[in-house]
Amino acid sequence: MxxxxxxxxxxxxxxxxxxxxxxxxxxxxxxxxxxxxxxxxxxxxxxxxxxxxxxxxxxxxxxxxxxxxxxxxxxxxxxxEPDPVAAPSDHAQESAERDRIWGMLSRLPRRQRAVLVLRYYEDLPDQEIADVLGCAVGTVRSSISRALATLRAELVEA
CATH class of the missing domain: 1.10.1740.10 (RNA polymerase sigma factor, region 2, helix turn helix motif)
Known part of the structure; x- marks a missing residue:
């Protein structure tokens, strides 16, 4: 190739x-x-x-x-820098929700965001994510756990 x-x-x-x-x-x-x-x-x-x-x-x-x-x-x-605040709610509900999620993701540390994208967007297993990031599988799992906990906390606050 x-x-x-x-x-x-x-x-x-x-x-x-x-x-x-x-x-x-x-x-x-x-x-x-x-x-x-x-x-x-x-x-x-x-x-x-x-x-x-x-x-x-x-x-x-x-x-x-x-x-x-x-x-x-x-x-x-x-x-x-892009404004982390969601766009005004004149748009459709889907657009507002997407902007809200983008804002929440943008506030995550870069490594945690990368782990979430590799897991849920690229659909990679833990070992491949660890290879991409150059870390241990346990680090990948804890990063995913922390990132999801942060996102859950933000959703509860809203």
Missing amino acids: TYEEFADSRLDALLRYAVMLTGDPHTAQDLVQETMVRVQLSWRRVVASDSPDGYVRKILTNQFIDLRRGSWLRRVLLRA
Whole structure:
């Protein structure tokens, strides 16, 4: 498989995954672009791995977790952070609920949000999530538990 074939077949899925992580399509596009540059530069290692898709997902997830730690995004971000407050309720109930969930997810720590997206959006088992994040399976389970407890608490308050 060539880099171009991989990019053609996986780019849309990677972008959807990045949007779920970031909650912002523009930031997600930047994140995927930076990830694909890194993938192209290390393509031989990527294609030689057991799971090129998992390898790239790990790169993207690490890029997301490190997003604000002096990374490239801090230097090029020209717009304000998305407002964590839900949109006014003039929209349909579905839209308001979706915005509320996005707001709750955006307040989670990046690692917890990544764990939830990998589990419930990407439908990965604990071991694969641990491989992507470079941690133990127990850490994955406790991160999921903490994230869900935080979300439950916010739902009860509302």
